[in-house]
Amino acid sequence: MKALGSFLFIILLTGCAIHQELVKVKTPVKSDDQIQPEWFTADIRSLPIYNNSVALAEIADELCMRSAPFGQKVYALRLAIQANMLDKKDKEVAQVLSRVAFFVADAIDTDEDKMKKSADIGVKAARSIGITDANPEICYYFALNQGLITRTKGLFAINRLPEIEGALKIAQKVEHLDSGGPLRVLGMLYLKAPAWPSGIGDLDKALEFFERAVKKYPSHPQNFMFYAQALTEDDNKDSALQNLDMAYRLSVPEIWGVYYSKKWRTEIDELKKKIAN
Structure with missing residues (x-):
């Protein structure tokens, strides 16, 4: 067991060293050498x-x-x-x-x-x-x-x-698809739809689906964002803010790209302002 622990420690150290070496490899590319794909006009x-x-x-x-x-x-x-x-x-x-x-x-x-x-x-x-x-x-x-x-x-x-x-x-x-996508989208449907008798909206159902999503699939920012919206509607602002903090920290461009990182963090900031007022 001790040997295994030492081995894992070496792996971690090696990983860090590799990361530092890769950072050193990074070099700026001259603009003349950059090639932009013709996504919209290329003849497929x-x-x-x-x-x-x-x-x-x-x-x-x-x-x-x-x-x-x-x-x-x-x-x-x-x-x-x-x-x-x-x-x-x-x-x-x-x-x-x-x-x-x-x-x-x-x-x-x-x-x-x-x-x-x-x-x-x-x-x-x-x-x-x-x-x-x-x-x-x-x-x-x-x-x-x-x-x-x-x-x-x-x-x-x-x-x-x-x-x-x-x-x-x-x-x-x-439900595992898209990191709990079916759970959070159905939850959002229940959260946003008009309530009975005119619609299928149901806050309790929304909370149930979002809670499952954040527990089983904690990698996706929207699981926490949507849960926070439902918690806000349920007047549970402290828990809502905790979930928004988690969502913000997950919404990094390195994982989700610049577009979604900016979009989600903007939505998170807006919801925080709504909660504060």
């Missing part, structure tokens, strides 16, 4: 996999992560759309398209029309496979995309909420 028809739906979808899925630049997400969407056009019956391809479409739509702040167009691509891709018990991951991405569209319609979208709720209930089968 020149790719040797242009007619291979599976390969295109695999690359699109790899490219599209939260921390990716917006242009990279758009390029991933272009690949995913082509993959889906080649094979509209492929479940995995449609799922990738729905996922990528959401991440593009979610990163559009200044043009509601373009946001809805991207989200609608995701909704249609999900519907093409089926919002059923057999497709819990598809149900999650359907709910995300439909949720973005619904958010812009206000009271006119109340009739869409039961379908989103149903999809998210199915998605609980894969």
